[in-house]
Amino acid sequence: DAGVTQSPTHLIKTRGQQVTLRCSPKSGHDTVSWYQQALGQGPQFIFQYYEEEERQRGNFPDRFSGHQFPNYSSELNVNALLLGDSALYLCASSRGWRGGGNEQYFGPGTRLTVT
Amino acid sequence: SQKIEQNSEALNIQEGKTATLTCNYTNYSPAYLQWYRQDPGRGPVFLLLIRENEKEKRKERLKVTFDTTLKQSLFHITASQPADSATYLCALGGNRDDKIIFGKGTRLHILP
Numbered sequence: 001d002a003g004v005t006q007s008p009t010h011l012i013k014t015r016g017q018q019v020t021l022r023c024s025p026k027s028g029h030d031t032v033s034w035y036q037q038a039l040g041q042g043p044q045f046i047f048q049y050y051e052e053e054e055r056q057r058g059n060f061p062d063r064f065s066g067h068q069f070p071n072y073s074s075e076l077n078v079n080a081l082l083l084g085d086s087a088l089y090l091c092a093s094s095r096g097w098r099g100g101g102n103e104q105y106f107g108p109g110t111r112l113t114v115t
Numbered sequence: 116s117q118k119i120e121q122n123s124e125a126l127n128i129q130e131g132k133t134a135t136l137t138c139n140y141t142n143y144s145p146a147y148l149q150w151y152r153q154d155p156g157r158g159p160v161f162l163l164l165i166r167e168n169e170k171e172k173r174k175e176r177l178k179v180t181f182d183t184t185l186k187q188s189l190f191h192i193t194a195s196q197p198a199d200s201a202t203y204l205c206a207l208g209g210n211r212d213d214k215i216i217f218g219k220g221t222r223l224h225i226l227p
Contacts, residue, residue: 033215043217045214103164
């Protein structure tokens with residue numbers, strides 16, 4: 001079992017550009033959540049996908065959007081990049097939805113640097 | 116607004132002793148609380164979950180308590196080892212959604 005995989009590992013972009021990050025969930029998991037983690041901070045919830053729909057969203061602007069595919073993999077898109085978007089982007093997968101504290105498995109993250 | 120505080124940014128503990136980490140929260144009534152371990156450059160790893168109606172949970176050398184009156188959770192690592200050195204994150208969640216809120220974490224150093 002490969003666990004949660006994310007690509008790319010590192011990415012450098014320029015202000016104003018757009019970026020797409022990818023995530024494959026752990027085998028048997030159907031729910032994917034995305035988090036942003038700035039240096040020295042805890043992860044901040046961006047949104048969650050289940051059955052190819054965005055089910056929950058944190059306090060992030062519309063520049064952050066996502067998608068989930070029929071095979072449960074997911075993409076995070078960020079438009080009009082700002083310097084403040086530089087962070088580690090984490091994907092987490094779990095089984096099922098509707099809260100209740102499902103154990104989340106995190107990927108290694110994608111380190112995005114915006115210059 | 117909802118706030119989570121983890122007791123200190125860094126904690127140094129002598130090997131073999133018990134490490135105790137604190138997570139306090141305000142303006143929130145979580146249905147459950149989770150603890151994660153995060154190593155540098157890696158994603159968090161789930162350790163334990165405790166629900167609002169549970170007082171204590173144990174797993175090997177780990178113990179978590181949850182006091183909804185004090186709005187506090189304590190995370191204990193007994194017989195600590197240098198390999199336990201990492202950042203430990205506390206996270207809260209509700210029953211109706213999976214919007215988990217994480218604390219900043221506590222960096223734990225176990226000194227040999």
